[in-house]
Amino acid sequence: MNHGEDDFVVYRSVTKISDVHAKFIQDKLDTMEKVFCSAVSQHKNKPALGTRVIISEEDEMQPDGKIFKKVTY
Secondary structure (H helix, E strand, O other): OOOOHHHHOOOOOOOOOHHHHHHHOOOOOOOOHHHHHHHHHHOOOOOOOOOOOOOEEEEEEOOOOOEEEEEEE
């Protein structure tokens, strides 16, 4: 089959799309910003930030003289 300069090939996945992907399509979430805003809206009453206790800190000298701080949480 020769179509001159309009030759092209289309590849499509043969696997079924997930429920999450189907919801993205249904809600027209076609950019990462839209996905993020949707997730924030959907989970707005859930805590998103927290803290961790530092168990130990250790300074490690690198071969180039810089100090790398290792932290254990």
